[in-house]
Structures are given as C-alpha cells and as structure tokens.
Amino acid sequence: MFDSDMSMKDATAPGAAGATGLPPTQLLARNIDRIQGTHLLLLGVPNDPAVVPLFRSQSGVLLSFDYSAHLLQARQVRDSGAGLTPVFTADYPPPAPRHDVVVAYLQKGKEANDCLLALAGSVVSPGGRVFLVGENSAGIKPYAAKLEERIGPVEFADAARHCVLYEARATETRAAVRLEEWEKRFHVAAGIGGIDVVTLPGVFSHGRLDEGTALLLRHLPTDIQGAVLDFGCGSGVIGATIQSLHPDCQVSLVDSNAFALVAAQRTFGANGLTPHAIRPVDGIDGVGDQKFDLIVSNPPFHQGIGTDYTVVSRFLESCVQHLTDDGVLLMVANRFLPYERMIPKAMPVSLVTEDAKFKVLKGRINRSGRARR
Template sequence: MDPRSEVLLRQAELFAGKVLLAGLPADGLLGELPEAHGWSWHWDEHSAVAARHPGRCQFGTQVPAQAFAAAVLFLPKSRELTDYLLAALAARLPGAPLYLVGEKRAGIERAAKQLQPFGRPRKLDSARHCQLWQVTVEQVPAAPELETLARRYPVATTDGELQVVSLPGVFSHGRLDVGSRLLLEHLDGLPEGAVLDFGCGAGVLGAALQRHYRHSALHLLDVDAFAVASSRLTLAANGLAGEVIAGRGIADAPHDLAAIVSNPPFHQGVHTDYQATEQLLRDAARHLRPGGELRLVANSFLRYAPLIEQHLGPCTVLAERDGFRVYSARRA
C-alpha cells in the first residue's frame, strides 16, 4: 500500500462516502473505500486501478462529471498543476471538505499553503513520512479553463518556426529543454515511413518531425493526459496532423514503424524512474520494421549504448553537448 493511502486509511471514516480520489496511486485504496471514485491523469496507474475496479476510475485532464461530497488530491510534482487541480476540485465543493495528501520530501507542507485561497487549511495527520491536510471550501473559485493556463513559446527549426503549447504539469513546461534542443538539430536522415515520438510531452519533437517529413504518418505517445492534451494543442497550433496516444509505454505503441524518436522521460513524481526508457530500449525492435531506426537523446551519464546494442544493434553517437548525447541504432 502506498504510504499516502495508508495515511488516509488511518482516518478512513472521513472518506467513507462519495469521495473523489484525484491522482490516486495504483494500490488497493479503492478496495478499502467502496463508495470512492478515482480520477487519474497517468495512464499506467489508471489502467492498473481500472483493471482492478472497473468503472470506478476516470482518465483525463478534467474533473469527472459525477457528484461527490469530498475530494482528496494526491500531491503531484508540479506546483502549477497542483494549482489547477485544487481550483478545479474546489469549484465543485462549495462548503465541502477538500483534502491534500503527500510525502514530506515532495513538499507537502509548502503545498498546503495552496489551500489558503479556499479557506483555512489544517493538518489532520502526519505519518509514514506523509501529511494529510484539509480545508472546507468557503471561497469557491470559478472552474478553471485548462487551455487558458497554457504557456505558448516559439521554437526555431530548419523547417521554420513552431509554436509549442505547454499545459501545467508537462515536462519542461513553457520552455524548450536542452536535450530536445540538441535532438531537434539531428532529425535528418531518418528512414521514410511511420514515425513515433515516444514520451511526446508538449509535442515539440513530433511537430518538428511532421514538418520535416510531411509524407510520413506521425504517432505521438505519452503516459500523461496533460502531455497528450498539450501535444494535440501543439499540432493544431501549427496546422499539423498526427495520432496522439495515451499509453503505458512502448508496449502500447504501433508496430511496423520506420523510426522511433524520443527524449525519453525518467522521472515520475518525486522518484527517479528509468523503467519506461529501459523498456523502450529492450522492445524497440519489436515495433520497428527491418531497417527502422531508434534515435533518442539522453543524459551522458546514463549508460544506454550497451542496452541499445544488446537489444537492437550497433549504436552510434550522433552528437554530444551540454551533458547530453544523441544515439542512433537501426534494426537489422
């Protein structure tokens, strides 16, 4: 059981009714709270919860439509995403309790101050290196419109300027990260055919690929609902088309691809997690056609080359700068 869930269950009587659990972990919490409903924006966690409790968890960026008497937000990593989620939940809870739970190392005490616009926060519990806070929603905000919170910024490419639309919580929100900038400079020479932007984030690589390879079918995949929404907005802002997929990882990607291009994620919440990227390197060959290419950028300290060569084939470093490397390998 996730320690945050354990803290909630220490005071289970507070959550016995129709409670919305926002950002809930993939553990047995819903089984302990039979009237509760889940809302997740992480496809992997949503899939695990929905498989165990069919019909009791919704995936997406918007608060579920059904009525609930209280809500619990499991603290996300992004402060801006926390602001959006708290406001979206508080708008549905006039005079009702809104709870915030999170790990101390994730900054729960600081985040608890974000409850202040709605009422007077109070700490209910501190255990398992976590804290549980509660506010009765006395100042009810207007329901926030997610798209108005987007940050838009230009990115120069060899095929012209792109407009990137980034939503709260998306990797490198509102700016182009160093790794993607390096990879954007090395997109030439990919095989012709369907291409996948794996871990697409705000869709900057996918948009650049579609602009550069206009006759190639574009697929973009991310585990996060806010990234999926951002990528769709970025494609639309540039008059581009592509299939944007919410998926657990490379297992949910299309097959018979000519290329997989990625600035792969390796953080989930406050924990460092390389699993999705390592699985990509192990299984890329299953999704690439013969002669298909994997091209990705990664921190130089990560020893990805041996893993790529073990599962795909000879690996070439196309570029190295500012602590990042661009790797390339083709399926035999």
C-alpha cells in the first residue's frame, strides 16, 4: 500500500474547501443580498458542500458538469428541501422562461470558460444578470472583457479570498449553444484505419492526443476480448480504439465529466461504433458489481489545479474486485506517479514500457491459474 497522506487533498492548498466552503462560494456568500433571483441558475458548480445551504431559499436550477459535485448536491437538496433542481449535463438548452439571475463558476481552461459564458448568455433573459466568480490563480481577470462581449455591460462587484466577482447585465436574447460548434476533432492512427476523435471544451487533452494515452495505445494487447472498461474515458479515444480493433468486445466507458461523456458518445458515432455503455460515475465504485476482462485507463490525478490521488487510489484498490478471474488492468501514468506502490499485492504489476515521461503498467490477478499472456 502507499502512504496514507497521499490520498488526502492538501486542506491549505488554493481552492481547498474549508468549513464555509470553497473561496468562490465564500465570496458569493458575502454578496448574497445582491444575488437574488426569481428563477436562478447556478452554473458549473464545483464539488462544494457550501453551495446548497447558501442558495437553499431560492428556486431555480443547480447545474454541475462534475458528477461527484452533482451527487453531493442532489443529496443535500433532497435532505434540506432546498428549492433548487440539481442537473448534471453539458447540454442545457434555454428554458422558458429564461433565468433572471445566473451565477457562473469559473472553470479550468480558456475554451471551457468561453463555452461557459456562451451558455450563460444563451439562458439569461434580456435585462437579467450574470455573475462570474473565480479565483485569481485560475485566471479570472481577463474574463471581464469576455463577459461584456457575451452578456453585456460589466461591473466589478467584489474581491476577497483571492477571488473576484463580476456582474454583467444581459442586453439581448441570444441563441442556444450548439455543442457541435465547440467540438475539435483529430485523427488517431491506432485502430483499423485509425479513428476520428471528438473532444469538447473541458475534456482532457481537448483537440489533441495526450502523449501518455498515445504510448498506451501503442502497447494495447492484441488479444483483447470480452468486457472492457475504459475508466476516466475522456473523449473515449482508448475505448473507441479497442472497439474498432476488436468489434466483438463489449466496451463500457465511464467518466465524471459531463462534456467527456458527450465527447465519448460522439467519438463512437463518428467512427460508426456502438459502445456497450457510456455513463457517469464518481470513481470506480460507480460501476457496481460488474466485472471486466480488461480495465484500461489513463487515470486522473488532479482535482482543479492540485495533485489529488483520491480517485486513483480508490481505483487501484478496487480494480481487483472489478476484474474477472483472469482479468487485466492496463494503465498509463506519468513516470513520477507512485502507482506500483498503490496497487494491492493481490494484483502483481509489471512494467510494459516506458519513455522519458510516461510508463505503461499491467496488473493481473490470475485467480483462474491459466497460463499468462
């Protein structure tokens, strides 16, 4: 096993949630008197337990792109009777009537934020207000100009806790966001004739193949069969490559990011492939009792901007339970990540290959005692 402190997120790191929530929510809390609407939208809400208590007396929609945030907030809404409807989606059409107040949380990455502001602009009513909140370290300041462009006149509202809050007033009704306009596509040579990969803003390695994933794809086993799980599928590039090379496999893909799930669906569609399942999970436990012949992954080791081993440590611990008797785990990781030490002893692990930055690891439990591939 591994040092227990590695699974903990550093509570003093920027963005860590304290007793009163994440810093952006704390800034919203001290401005709550001006953030009152009759049909509120909380947009791109992070995994922060302080959000539902802060807005519980208002009615509207609480939209998260992160399934772990969504599960937490759906539970809090149910338990507290808050007037908010929790929604997990990347595709939110303008409701009728549109929202009079939108509170958007800054996301990670320029394109994800451009898309966030376009979405905010498309669902707010003319004369309605859009608040944008985020941390200085996440680069909120340049977004004042973008807010003006996408929504209308912007006012600086407040700054504290290393965060800024802007308020913009919507000048017009804007058309619905069409996600296909935000897609980027690229071709990957692996697979029968290669595959086309569709990505969206906010999806890992948007618009290009990650170098670690490329190394993994070059070292896929040739004899894959049965049930395959692509854990943390992102754009679906690994699962779609396997499905294209081994059409008889049942490939399931899971991720916690709403844009990733749409992208994975579109990657399969773009190549005329049909997945066994594509669905949201918060960690490997979300797959339930299902067992797989192969679990393949480029697993996450970040939450926000900091390194966080919570998801990957649970993934490595639980993999054994989700593999068939002769099942194989194949994963790629940055070379500095100590995954060999985190994989339970019940699953001997070997190095398949490595380059200057990445390593591909293979774990196999071999409960069947059959000869090893």
